[in-house]
Amino acid sequence: MKNDNPIKGFSIDPKSIQFIGRGLQRPECILAEPDGSLWAADARGGVVHLHPDGSQSIITQKHTSGIDLKSSDVSRFFEGTLPNGLAFARNGDILISNFGTDCLEIMKRTGETRVLFDTIDGKEIGKVNFVLRDSKDRLWITITTRKKNWIDALVPDLDDGYIARYDERGIHIVAEGLHFTNEVRFDANEEYLYVVETTGGRILRYRVDEKGDLHNKEIYGPTHMGVGAYPDGIAFDSYGNLWGTMVYSDKLFVITPDGEMVIMLDEGDPEKVRQLDEAFYKRCVTNEILFQTGRGIAPWMASVTFGGPDLSTVYIGSLRATNIPYFKSPVAGLPMVHWKK
Numbered sequence: 001m002k003n004d005n006p007i008k009g010f011s012i013d014p015k016s017i018q019f020i021g022r023g024l025q026r027p028e029c030i031l032a033e034p035d036g037s038l039w040a041a042d043a044r045g046g047v048v049h050l051h052p053d054g055s056q057s058i059i060t061q062k063h064t065s066g067i068d069l070k071s072s073d074v075s076r077f078f079e080g081t082l083p084n085g086l087a088f089a090r091n092g093d094i095l096i097s098n099f100g101t102d103c104l105e106i107m108k109r110t111g112e113t114r115v116l117f118d119t120i121d122g123k124e125i126g127k128v129n130f131v132l133r134d135s136k137d138r139l140w141i142t143i144t145t146r147k148k149n150w151i152d153a154l155v156p157d158l159d160d161g162y163i164a165r166y167d168e169r170g171i172h173i174v175a176e177g178l179h180f181t182n183e184v185r186f187d188a189n190e191e192y193l194y195v196v197e198t199t200g201g202r203i204l205r206y207r208v209d210e211k212g213d214l215h216n217k218e219i220y221g222p223t224h225m226g227v228g229a230y231p232d233g234i235a236f237d238s239y240g241n242l243w244g245t246m247v248y249s250d251k252l253f254v255i256t257p258d259g260e261m262v263i264m265l266d267e268g269d270p271e272k273v274r275q276l277d278e279a280f281y282k283r284c285v286t287n288e289i290l291f292q293t294g295r296g297i298a299p300w301m302a303s304v305t306f307g308g309p310d311l312s313t314v315y316i317g318s319l320r321a322t323n324i325p326y327f328k329s330p331v332a333g334l335p336m337v338h339w340k341k
Contacts, residue, residue: 006331007241007254012265013327017297020315021050021323029086029130029233030317030324031094032307034339038315039094040324041083046111047094050324061096061105061113085130085183088338090137097128097141099150104128104141117141120164120171127153130183134190135337138212139166142181142195153180154285156199163195165212174214175206183233183303187240188334194220194234194242199280201229203242203255221255228273233303233317236334245301245316248293249273252301252316267296297325306333 021027026043033039036052046060061081082100089095089106096105096113102125103118118125126146133139141164145153153160161181165174179200184193186208193214195204201224206214221242225231228249235243240257243264252265272293279285294300303317311332316325 005241005256006237006239007256007262007264010264010330012252017325017327019297019323019325020054021048021056024048024322024324026082026319027321027324028084028302028317028319030303030305030307030315031086031088031336031338032305032315034309036307036309038305038307038324039086040317041086041096043082045081046083046107047086047096049109059107059109059111061107062111064112064114084128085132085142087131087133087139089133095131095133095139097131099127099129099144102126102128104131104139117166117171120173125164126160126162129181132184132186133337134186135340136167136212140164140184140193141166141171142184144180144182144198151285151287151290154199154280154290155283156281158199161197163193163214167212174212175217178204182231185234185236185242187236188238196231196234196244198230198232198247201225201231203231203234203244221259222261225253225261227277228268228270232301235304235306237306237329237331238311238334239331241331243304243314245304247300247302247319248276248290250294250296250299250301252304267298267301269293269295294320297321311335311339 027040029041031039038050040048042048048058050056083096084099085097087095094107104116107113127144129144130142146160147153159177161178163175180198182196182198184195192205203220205220207216230248232247233245242255250267254262279289298316298318298321300319305315307313312329314329
């Protein structure tokens with residue numbers, strides 16, 4: 001690690017961690033705006049807007065097709081609407097990758113929602129996990145698996161995940177053969193697209209050409225991130241460190257520009273994570289084994305978002321918490337496209 005890297009010697013003081021929000025359901029993905037607003041995906045069908053003054057409001061989807069997008073607490077991990085990854089369209093509408101209804105949606109801030117895509121190349125699109133808008137207004141969409149029940153994809157040798165790109169030419173598959181595709185991010189120059197393979201236990205990257213086509217797939221950082229390494233969400237800081245989460249082992253990590261991985265926070269239960277790993281490699285993960293994992297400040301730690309007026313506040317999204325933990329980073333985050341005017 002280079003000596004000038006701001007995270008060198010940095011550690012997170014548990015006493016410094018604060019929390020925002022209340023009664024949230026599955027706040028997997030978080031968007032931050034320059035005015036201090038946060039927007040969190042919510043399993044009740046929509047997003048929760050956390051206002052700068054500390055108040056909050058839920059915006060539930062009013063679907064133009066008339067579909068009931070609400071789901072019960074019991075089913076919110078497997079059926080009904082599961083707003084997952086979020087992105088802002090240029091006009092401020094919210095793009096929602098819906099992991100429950102298997103489609104990419106767009107929602108106005110008043111709740112009116114329509115489906116953008118639920119098929120690709122004439123086939124059902126699959127488990128839409130994440131959406132990212134780049135500086136050219138192209139959308140990058142990750143599909144975790146084509147399996148109907150995502151728990152069936154928690155095996156080491158399934159590579160039916162893929163990445164699609166939507167631009168003026170339509171929607172196209174641009175990368176296939178991925179192991180449980182999760183979040184994607186660009187570096188500062190949008191030269192490379194970084195991709196999380198959750199069941200692959202690693203981060204990949206592709207070089208992006210002028211047309212938006214992907215080339216030269218390579219592993220970024222460790223070849224495998226270790227026991228219980230189920231990476232989920234990632235985000236760059238302005239130095240070039242890639243921050244990320246491991247969902248079932250509840251770890252926050254950083255991969256430096258030199259490729260070194262540093263664990264910044266470890267909230268998981270080692271024994272329960274070991275049991276999950278064992279079941280994973282035996283291809284016999286059950287709900288009971290899976291749901292016994294998850295503890296700490298953000299059970300099933302799922303995403304990292306930089307926000308605050310100077311982009312140096314780190315917010316952690318999760319699948320099983322009812323609020324959002326946050327702390328100060330020694331380095332500002334890389335601004336997302338909606339921060340740039």
